[in-house]
Amino acid sequence: MKAVGILGSPKKYGNSSKMLLACLEELSNLGFETEFVYLQERDIKYCLGCGTCLREGECILEDDMRELKQLLKDSNAIVLASPVYFLNVTAQMKCFIDRMLEFGHRPSLKGYGGSIVTYAGVGDPKAVADYLSRVLKSWGMIPVGSAIGFGVMPGEVKGADVEGARALGREIARAFKEGAKPEARKEDFLLQEQLMSLIKNYRDVMKADYEFWKNRID
Numbered sequence: 001m002k003a004v005g006i007l008g009s010p011k012k013y014g015n016s017s018k019m020l021l022a023c024l025e026e027l028s029n030l031g032f033e034t035e036f037v038y039l040q041e042r043d044i045k046y047c048l049g050c051g052t053c054l055r056e057g058e059c060i061l062e063d064d065m066r067e068l069k070q071l072l073k074d075s076n077a078i079v080l081a082s083p084v085y086f087l088n089v090t091a092q093m094k095c096f097i098d099r100m101l102e103f104g105h106r107p108s109l110k111g112y113g114g115s116i117v118t119y120a121g122v123g124d125p126k127a128v129a130d131y132l133s134r135v136l137k138s139w140g141m142i143p144v145g146s147a148i149g150f151g152v153m154p155g156e157v158k159g160a161d162v163e164g165a166r167a168l169g170r171e172i173a174r175a176f177k178e179g180a181k182p183e184a185r186k187e188d189f190l191l192q193e194q195l196m197s198l199i200k201n202y203r204d205v206m207k208a209d210y211e212f213w214k215n216r217i218d
């Protein structure tokens with residue numbers, strides 16, 4: 001069993017990484033093989049919006065996303081961590097999420113997920129963490145929870161917040177062990193309906209998506 005932590009902060013030794021590493025350490029203690037991905041040092045180009053991944057099945061860009069997508073496919077748990085930047089996730093995290101478009105249209109990742117968000121007291125970090133959980137769900141993962149941390153200076157995030165990240169690790173391991181089932185919410189049905197309608201109406205261009213879903217659509 002494998003767990004991957006994706007760090008969206010440009011700071012390798014900041015608040016988000018402190019919490020993410022604590023979460024991964026807990027998962028490692030519970031028997032997971034863990035991997036830490038620092039997006040900042042990876043070659044990840046912006047999504048071009050060309051739609052090739054929806055039509056042909058694969059992205060045309062040749063960069064580290066190829067390796068990262070395979071890593072995520074091989075994982076049983078994914079933790080997304082980002083500081084709040086202007087009331088949302090960082091550009092690094094958003095760029096990574098955009099490049100996962102094919103998984104949003106053809107949810108095929110399996111396993112459990114969690115989100116970690118740090119902030120300096122302005123805005124609603126829970127909304128950002130919920131956004132990351134919705135992203136995980138759109139890829140096919142089952143999000144089990146989130147941890148929030150407060151910090152202005154790098155590494156300032158306090159013990160209780162770091163403990164929250166450890167608790168998230170335990171929660172993910174527990175969900176994995178028990179084979180927890182997804183919780184279907186009204187929003188999930190609505191998003192699914194909207195996606196089906198989009199793919200049905202644009203089946204000629206979203207060919208790979210249509211192939212994936214055709215039994216459900218027809």
Ligand SMILES: Cc1cc2nc3c(=O)[nH]c(=O)nc-3n(C[C@H](O)[C@H](O)[C@H](O)COP(=O)(O)O)c2cc1C
Nearest residue numbers: 009014015016083084085086087119120121122151
């Ligand atoms: C460009 C930028 C924008 C930020 N925007 C917000 C914000 O909207 N709300 C907030 O509470 N903190 C904001 N922060 C502060 C960081 O979220 C906070 O310090 C966080 O703990 C940093 O985490 P890190 O050490 O993992 O990078 C911002 C920081 C930067 C550099």
